[in-house]
C-alpha cells in the first residue's frame with residue numbers, strides 16, 4: 244500500500260516518491276513503488292487492442308491504512324544477548340595468542356633466547372676479524388681525521404662560496420665572507436691547538452702508564468680511527484642473521500593474491516567493489532612464527548574454494564607451499580578464511596617429540612602428537628577413541644604410530660598389543676614392553692594379528708560385563724576412568740592394539756573377513772571399555788579397509804594421498820568436498836604432515852613429531868624400567884607363549900555334534916547355548932550375550948567357512964510359541980566341513 248499526497252496522514256518527507264539520488268537512510272531496504280512508472284509500465288504491457296482503462300481504473304482504488312514496509316527502517320534490531328554473543332566471537336584476545344599456551348610461550352622464549360645467544364656467539368667469535376679490519380682501516384681513518392681537521396680549522400667548506408662571490412664581482416659579499424672566515428679561523432685555530440696539546444699531554448701520560456693501559460688506549464685509538472676509515476660500501480660487522488626475506492603480509496598483498504586465484508566469485512566481487520569485496524575482520528598480526536589474516540570472503544565464496552588453490556596462492560604470495568596454510572572457521576561461517584603465512588616451510592621442519600625426555604606419561608591426558616603449522620602442540624586423545632592413519636607409501640604412517648606408541652608404553656598401566664605387518668621391524672624397540680607383539684608380512688604374522696582381534700573381541704565382551712557390574716558410585720558414566728584403570732584387579736586398564744599396514748590383514752584371503760568384523764566390533768564397543776584400536780594403512784580402498792571401520796573410527800590422520808576416494812576413506816565421507824584434502828601435500832617432501840580430524844574441535848593440519856630408532860629405543864628402555872618397577876610387564880614382554888584365540892576346537896564339528904541328524908534346521912541361539920554346554924571355556928562368553936548379539940556371534944563365526952544363516956522356523960527349547968528366527972541348516976554345516984577338509988588336503 245502506498246501513501247498519497249492528499250492523504251491526511253501524508254508525511255511530506257516520505258511521500259512515496261523515491262529520490263534515487265539521495266536515498267534516505269531510514270528507507271534502507273524499503274520497497275518504494277514509483278506509481279507513475281509502474282502504471283505506465285503496466286499500460287505498456289497491454290496489447291493495443293485492449294480498451295484503455297479510465298483514469299480512475301488506471302489509478303486503481305485508493306486504499307486507506309498504514310504503510311507497512313517489508314524492511315523496517317532503522318538499524319537492524321537484535322536481541323541484546325544475541326548481539327553480545329555475536330560480538331564475543333570477534334573479541335580480540337586480552338593476552339597475546341603466544342602467551343596463552345604454556346608450551347607456545349616456552350617455545351617462543353626458548354626461540355628468542357637461542358636466537359640472541361646465537362647472535363652473541365657469532366659476534367664474539369668474529370671479534371679478532373673485526374679487530375683486524377679496524378687495524379687495516381686505521382691509517383685511512385688517520386688521514387681522514389687530519390684532513391677533516393685541517394679543512395674545518397681553515398674553513399675550507401666556505402671556499403666555493405667565496406670563489407663564487409669573486410666570480411660574480413660581488414665585492415661587498417666577498418668582504419663579508421672573508422671577515423667571517425678570518426674570525427672563524429682565529430677561533431678554530433685555538434680549538435685545534437688546544438685539542439692537539441691535550442692529545443700530546445695524554446700521550447705523555449700514557450707513556451708512563453702500565454703496558455696494559457697503553458695497549459687499551461692504543462686499541463681505543465685504533466678502533467676510533469678504524470671506524471673513521473670505514474669504506475662506505477663495506478660494513479665492519481657481519482650480520483649473524485640474514486635479514487628476513489619474508490615480506491610482511493599486508494592487506495594489499497592478500498587481496499592481490501586472492502584476486503588472481505581464478506575464483507569466479509572473488510573476481511566478480513572485486514570488479515564490482517574493489518574496496519570492500521574482501522573484508523579483513525581483524526588487523527593482520529604476527530601469530531607464532533608467521534602472519535595471520537582473518538578474512539571474510541565475498542558472498543558465495545567458501546574457504547574450500549581457496550583451499551583448492553593453495554598452490555596458486557603460494558605462487559601469488561611468493562612464498563613456498565609449505566608456508567601457506569589457509570584454514571576455515573565454520574563456527575563463524577563457511578566464508579571466514581584464516582590465512583596463516585609462515586616464515587618457515589613446514590616441510591623442512593622436524594618436530595621434536597616432547598616424549599623424548601618424558602619419564603612417564605598418562606594416556607588419559609592424550610598423547611602429544613605433533614605441531615600445527617603455527618608451531619602449537621597438538622595432542623591426540625586416546626581413551627574413548629580409535630585412530631585410523633592412512634597415506635600413500637613412505638609418507639610417515641609408521642613414524643606417526645611410533646610417536647603414539649611412545650605415549651602408550653610410557654604409561655605403565657596400558658597393555659600394549661603391537662602388530663607391524665610390514666616386517667621391517669619399525670616397532671621392534673617396543674617389543675620388550677608389549678603383551679602381544681608381532682612383526683612380519685608372512686601368513687603366521689597375519690594369523691597372529693587376526694588372533695589378537697579375536698581375543699580382543701572377547702576382552703571387549705568380558706569388559707562389558709565387568710563394567711556393568713561396577714557400582715554406580717565408582718563408575719557413574721559407564722566408562723573406564725583413570726581411577727578404574729588403576730584398579731588392576733578389575734581388569735579394565737587401557738588396552739591399546741596397534742596394527743600397522745592393516746591392509747595386509749583385512750585383505751587377506753583367509754583371515755581378512757573375520758578380522759574386519761572383529762575390528763568393527765571392537766571399534767564400536769571397545770571405546771567406553773578402555774580398548775583402543777590404532778590402524779594404519781597404505782591402501783585405503785574398500786577391500787583393504789572395511790567400510791565398517793572407516794565409518795566408525797573417531798580420530799583420523801591422513802597424510803598425503805593421491806585422490807578423493809582415498810582421502811574420504813581415511814578422513815570420512817565428504818571430507819574432500821568440505822575442503823579437507825590430504826591431496827594438497829607434496830609426496831615425500833611433506834612426509835609426516837597430514838590432516839588430523841576428530842582430535843581437535845576443527846580439522847587441523849599437523850606435522851607429526853619424529854622419533855628415530857635410537858630415540859625410540861631410549862623411550863622403550865625407560866618404559867621397560869617403569870613397567871618392571873610397577874609389575875605390569877606381561878605376555879610377550881616376559882617371553883610367555885602367545886595366548887591363542889583359537890584353541891584346539893573345531894566350530895563346524897562342534898555344531899554337528901550338538902545338532903543331531905534329526906534336526907535339519909536350528910536357531911543360532913539354540914546352537915550357541917548347546918555349544919556353551921559342550922565347551923563352556925570357549926563358547927561360554929557367546930552364550931552370555933543377549934538376544935541379537937548371541938545370534939550375530941554365531942553368524943560372524945561361521946562367515947569364514949562360507950556357511951550361511953537363514954530364517955528358520957522353530958520353537959524355543961523349553962517350549963513356547965513357534966517363530967521365524969536366524970538359524971542354520973545342518974546340511975550347510977556338513978557341506979562347509981567337507982569343503983574345508985578338502986582344501987586342507989590339497
Ligand SMILES: Nc1ncnc2c1ncn2[C@@H]1O[C@H](COP(=O)(O)OP(=O)(O)OP(=O)(O)O)[C@@H](O)[C@H]1O
Nearest residue numbers: 635636637638639640641642781834835851852853
Ligand atoms: N614426522 C616426520 N617428520 C619428518 N620426516 C618424517 C616424518 N615422518 C616420516 N618422515 C620421513 O619419511 C620417511 C618414511 O616414513 P615412514 O616409514 O613412517 O612412512 P610410511 O608411510 O610408514 O611408509 P610405508 O607406507 O612404506 O610403510 C621416514 O624415513 C622419514 O624420513
